[in-house]
């Protein structure tokens with residue numbers, strides 16, 4: 606079993622980006638600038654956004670953190686997005702999800718200018734992905750593709766099962782794995798809460814990508830020997846023995862699944878850091894596409 610080390614791989618990608626930033630600066634070009642908008646103070650979201658800002662510093666980008674109160678009105682948030690869309694200093698920005706219930710996430714996604722949508726959530730970028738046109742790929746699926754690519758994992762002709770059909774991970778992931786690319790050319794099955802006989806389906810899979818947000822859902826009996834398993838889950842469970850008071854669990858019961866796998870991502874240190882590396886790659890692309 607080989608661990609797909611997202612921490613190490615994302616570190617390598619960030620080094621490559623840092624070198625490109627130095628080149629840009631030497632050419633007298635603008636330093637890439639990412640903005641992140643966060644609404645409220647959800648513990649996990651704050652952690653993720655802080656990690657994104659820290660990654661910007663690491664690669665030499667400029668960053669702006671926009672913190673809005675939990676009760677910010679939808680129109681005030683949309684006004685802020687409009688401001689970022691029109692700010693020439695900002696190359697790309699993200700609005701951290703989830704948003705409070707009184708805000709319509711679709712309206713927010715549609716409000717972000719497609720050429721600054723480094724999360725790749727806007728329908729224009731999702732459409733570009735489907736058509737294999739240049740654009741921003743959603744950060745988590747893009748990070749998974751990068752990880753499989755850098756470990757030279759053969760995907761062509763393989764059976765890939767994606768568990769979970771979210772707009773930001775499962776659905777785009779299923780499309781990327783079926784595309785005619787180095788990482789791609791899979792026969793993809795997209796499964797979800799209404800899928801019947803999931804275990805029979807996953808047992809046949811060469812590659813399983815689990816993104817449903819249920820701690821330790823995928824068990825050893827669901828996985829065939831030699832499978833590649835990618836775990837997108839990250840659930841906080843109470844753990845008084847930890848300084849933070851919680852520990853992180855993936856969607857895969859790692860201890861029993863890992864010995865059966867050819868490759869598997871750990872949690873933490875697998876997909877999470879790759880999502881951030883992809884966001885940095887997309888921000889650099891935003892500058893290059895200008």
Ligand code: GUN
Pocket residue numbers: 699700701702703724744745773880
């Ligand atoms: N919430 C969970 N994942 C993501 C992500 O990739 N981007 C944003 N903006 N919010 C998220």
